[in-house]
Amino acid sequence: MLAIIRRDFKSYFNSPIAYVLIGLYMVLLGLFFNSLLGYGVSDIMSEFVGIMNGLLLLIVPILTMRSMAEDKKNGTEVLLLTSPVRLTEIVLGKALAAFSVFMVMTFVSLIFPLIIIVVGKPDIMLIMSSYLGYILIGAVFISLGVFASSLTENQIIASLITLVSIFLIQNLDFLAGFFSGFMNKAVLWLSISDRYIDFSKGIIDITSIVFLISFALVFIFLTVRVLEHKRWSQG
Amino acid sequence: MIEIQNLTKEYGNVMAVDDISFTVGKGEVLGFLGPNGAGKSTTMNILTGFISSTAGVVKVAGVDILENPVEVKKHIGYLPEQPPLYLDMTVSEYLDFCAKLKAVPIKKWSSQKKDIMELVKITHVSHRLIKNLSKGYKQRVGLAQALVGTPEVLVLDEPTVGLDPKQIIEIRKLIKALGKKHTIILSSHILPEVSAVCDRVIIINKGKIVAIDTPENLSKKLSDFSRFTITVAGPENEVKEIIANVEGVKYLETGTKIKDDEYSYIVEADKNVDVRKPLFNQLAQNSFPILELKSLNLSLEDIFMQLITNEEKEAI
Numbered sequence: 360m361l362a363i364i365r366r367d368f369k370s371y372f373n374s375p376i377a378y379v380l381i382g383l384y385m386v387l388l389g390l391f392f393n394s395l396l397g398y399g400v401s402d403i404m405s406e407f408v409g410i411m412n413g414l415l416l417l418i419v420p421i422l423t424m425r426s427m428a429e430d431k432k433n434g435t436e437v438l439l440l441t442s443p444v445r446l447t448e449i450v451l452g453k454a455l456a457a458f459s460v461f462m463v464m465t466f467v468s469l470i471f472p473l474i475i476i477v478v479g480k481p482d483i484m485l486i487m488s489s490y491l492g493y494i495l496i497g498a499v500f501i502s503l504g505v506f507a508s509s510l511t512e513n514q515i516i517a518s519l520i521t522l523v524s525i526f527l528i529q530n531l532d533f534l535a536g537f538f539s540g541f542m543n544k545a546v547l548w549l550s551i552s553d554r555y556i557d558f559s560k561g562i563i564d565i566t567s568i569v570f571l572i573s574f575a576l577v578f579i580f581l582t583v584r585v586l587e588h589k590r591w592s593q594g
Numbered sequence: 595m596i597e598i599q600n601l602t603k604e605y606g607n608v609m610a611v612d613d614i615s616f617t618v619g620k621g622e623v624l625g626f627l628g629p630n631g632a633g634k635s636t637t638m639n640i641l642t643g644f645i646s647s648t649a650g651v652v653k654v655a656g657v658d659i660l661e662n663p664v665e666v667k668k669h670i671g672y673l674p675e676q677p678p679l680y681l682d683m684t685v686s687e688y689l690d691f692c693a694k695l696k697a698v699p700i701k702k703w704s705s706q707k708k709d710i711m712e713l714v715k716i717t718h719v720s721h722r723l724i725k726n727l728s729k730g731y732k733q734r735v736g737l738a739q740a741l742v743g744t745p746e747v748l749v750l751d752e753p754t755v756g757l758d759p760k761q762i763i764e765i766r767k768l769i770k771a772l773g774k775k776h777t778i779i780l781s782s783h784i785l786p787e788v789s790a791v792c793d794r795v796i797i798i799n800k801g802k803i804v805a806i807d808t809p810e811n812l813s814k815k816l817s818d819f820s821r822f823t824i825t826v827a828g829p830e831n832e833v834k835e836i837i838a839n840v841e842g843v844k845y846l847e848t849g850t851k852i853k854d855d856e857y858s859y860i861v862e863a864d865k866n867v868d869v870r871k872p873l874f875n876q877l878a879q880n881s882f883p884i885l886e887l888k889s890l891n892l893s894l895e896d897i898f899m900q901l902i903t904n905e906e907k908e909a910i
Contacts (some may be wrong), residue, residue, distance in 0.1 A: 362694030366680070437677035438739065441642040442695040452888040533638040590646045 360444070363452030364459065367426070371460045382422055384464055387414060392471050393563070404481050405473055405559040406490035411468060412555055415500050416525050422460060423504025424518035426453045427582070431512040440590070450582045454505045461497050485561045492558025495571040496551055500525050502578035509585045595620045595747060595777045603636050603652035603801075610636040611647075612801035620746075623773040625792030625809075625829070626781035627898065633801040634781040635675055638751050641779070642672040654747060671745040671776075675752050677736025681725035685716055685735055688724060691741060698741040706744065714738045714768065730761040737765070748772060750780040754787060766791055774884075785898055787838070797898060820865055821890035823849060824873070825858040828882030833857065836876050840865030856885065 371377040391410045395403050427450075430436040439449050475481050500521075507520035527534070531550040537544050547553060551574075554567045596618040603611040611633040618624045626634050639645045640650055643663045652659040652666075659666045680688055689710070693703045711717045714734040719727060724735060733753070740748055753769065754762040769791050772778060782788050788795055789809040797804045797812075805812060826833045830848060836847050837859060845862040852858060863869040870887065877884055 362691055367681075369683055370680070432680065434674065434676040435678045435680055437639075437644050437672070437674045438692070439695070440644050441667055441672045442692075443664045443697065444695055445664060451700070468887065576765050590644070 360448040360452040360455075363439070363444075363449060364456045366455055367456030368459050371422075373458070376421065376425070377460055377463075378443050380418060380460070381464055381467060384414065384418060384519065385467060387417075388468055388471065392474075395429070402452045402485070404475055404486045405489045407471060408486070408493050409555070409559060412552075413529070415497055416529060418461075418464070419497070419500040419525060420521040423457050423501055423508055423521060424514040425508065426457055426505045426517075427509040428514045428517045429557050430490060432514075445587050446482050447579075450505065450509075450579055450586070454579055454582075457500060457501050457505065458459045459483060461501060462494070465494060465497070468587050480498035482561070485559075488561045488563050489559050491563065492567075493569065495575075497572055498575045499551065499578075500513075500528075502575040503528075506578040506582045506585070509582045595622075595655060596743075596779070597651070597653040598637075598641070599651040601637065601640065601652065602648045603633075603640060603645075604648045607852070609801045610650045611640070614650075614801070614803055615799070616780060616796060616803065616806060618777055619774070619775055622794060623769070623778045623780070624780060625788035626633045626798060627783070627785065627788050627795055628781075628798040629783060630774050632798045634783075634798060635751055636801075637798075638672070638749050638779070638781060639674075642670050642749050643667050644672075644674075645854065661850055666745075669745055670747045670749060671740035671742065673736045673740040673748075673750045673753060675755070678739070679724045679732060679735060682723065683712075684721050684723055685727075685738075686720040688735065689738060692739050692742040698743045706742075710738050710741045712772075713741070715764075732827055733757060733761075733765070737768070744775075746774045748778045748780075752781055754782070754784070762787075820868075821860070821862045822870075823860050823886070823888050823890060824884060825856065825886040826877060826882050826884055827853060827856050828877075828880070829855055832859050832880070833877070833882050834859070835882060836882070837861060837873065840869055840872050840876055842869040843873075858886070860890070863895050 388407075388411065392407060395406055395410075427436075430439060440446075471487050472481070475486075478581070486501075503524055505519040507524065508514075508517040509522065511517050528549075528551055530552075531546055532552060535546040535550065538546055551571070554564075554571065557564055557567055598617070599615050601614045602609070614637065616624075626637070628634050628863055636645070640647045641654075641659075643659055643666060646660075654666045655669050657665050657669075680691070683691065686707075689707055690703075693707065698706065702760050708717075711720055716731060716734050716738060719731055724732065727735065733756070737750070737753065740750065750769070754765050757765060766787060768805075769778065769780065773791070773793075780788075780791065785826070792806065794806065795809050795812060796806045824837070826837075829850075834846060834848065837843060842864045843861055844864060845860075847860045849858040849860050873886060898908075
């Protein structure tokens with residue numbers, strides 16, 4: 360599994376993808392950071408991490424679209440599937456590689472809280488809990504993206520599926536408004552942005568952490584099922 | 595080493611592989627021969643655990659592939675039709691990655707890597723990106739990949755396809771050399787290749803096994819006559835009469851006229867009689883010298899066509 364993580368991670372940096380993503384991300388974050396400073400919001404950092412959260416909608420589809428789809432298209436899938444490695448290891452390896460790139464991006468974004476820490480006196484614990492929420496949500500979206508990528512060999516379709524799904528998940532609160540009673544509660548329970556609000560307030564709730572990690576693992580599991588199913592049906 | 599029983603694979607209504615059974619012994623080189631779409635690749639994909647069968651048992655080294663796929667995969671090196679290469683890696687990086695995937699012990703790896711690269715002659719391109727290599731080199735890197743971890747079984751799907759004649763000969767030599775240490779299954783639709791490299795041949799058509807035997811036996815079985823062409827200097831009618839009167843000759847036909855009074859003839863004789871000596875004596879007595887005598891035994895190609903067309907006739 361380690362080998363797969365390392366290979367895929369390197370491959371992100373072999374192609375322009377990682378650099379373009381990081382560059383794009385930093386430019387966007389810089390712009391938002393600048394305008395937030397101008398507004399004079401009291402709690403800049405949790406606002407800011409909230410924006411980072413929203414930007415996952417753009418970042419994750421690009422990050423994960425190639426994950427499974429590229430192997431299928433190049434035929435390297437055969438190598439992975441005929442090596443003495445479990446399917447779960449393959450999928451986890453791919454997802455963790457994408458997650459590692461995501462972590463590099465997160466690390467680079469730490470420059471903004473650092474600026475705040477240098478010039479002001481923010482609540483560091485609050486920044487950390489916001490970041491924790493952001494990272495967990497990132498993990499959910501990435502495993503969703505890997506799942507989408509396993510459904511097709513076309514990277515553009517994979518990224519579109521991911522984009523639409525993340526958009527829907529980010530707006531579950533809004534969608535919940537269409538339902539009432541039990542359905543309303545069920546949809547709200549699934550809502551991820553709801554969970555993030557807690558983190559951004561500095562509330563680290565174990566159930567939220569468990570919820571987000573399980574959410575991510577469900578997609579990993581589904582991806583494994585997709586691969587398994589393909590073996591039984593087609594060539 | 596490899597045991598396949600009643601293997602079947604359906605894609606919807608299409609039977610890609612239909613109730614195939616065979617075994618491959620240790621150290622054997624088995625050729626898998628058939629026209630495109632006969633089910634060669636499908637069988638290989640099932641054997642290597644890439645896809646699953648609809649029914650049937652596949653055992654490698656006594657282990658069932660459904661029960662313990664990871665264990666079976668440890669014994670197999672697979673070169674699919676399209677070599678599974680990561681184009682953005684260098685040859686060396688790629689092989690390192692394969693070694694890790696196949697859990698080759700790190701201590702053994704550096705010397706093994708050197709050996710493999712020398713064997714398939716890619717040492718001098720080891721630091722180049724795979725995407726910049728020619729088709730022939732890509733194929734070799736694919737073969738190197740299959741050799742990583744020195745698996746007992748090598749499964750090679752059309753290993754020489756798309757190569758130039760020189761490369762084809764090299765790869766065949768290489769496969770022959772590998773056959774001394776490994777059990778090899780290779781598929782091909784090129785007949786001379788199979789007869790040159792393999793101990794045993796399976797001819798497959800439309801998902802079914804048409805014949806299993808050694809290349810020599812296959813030609814023997816199917817040639818009822820011993821056939822040859824003979825070129826003789828002498829007037830056609832007289833020569834023909836002499837040949838026809840030799841005991842054992844069943845069929846005679848004038849072939850091409852080469853020069854004045856030089857004709858080639860096609861002769862078919864009884865399988866159990868060697869007519870060549872009496873033929874020579876008779877013609878010599880009449881001082882009609884034999885200029886050429888060439889066997890027309892069925893090549894694998896003829897057999898192949900014969901088997902496949904027979905099948906089709908029966909089907910109709």
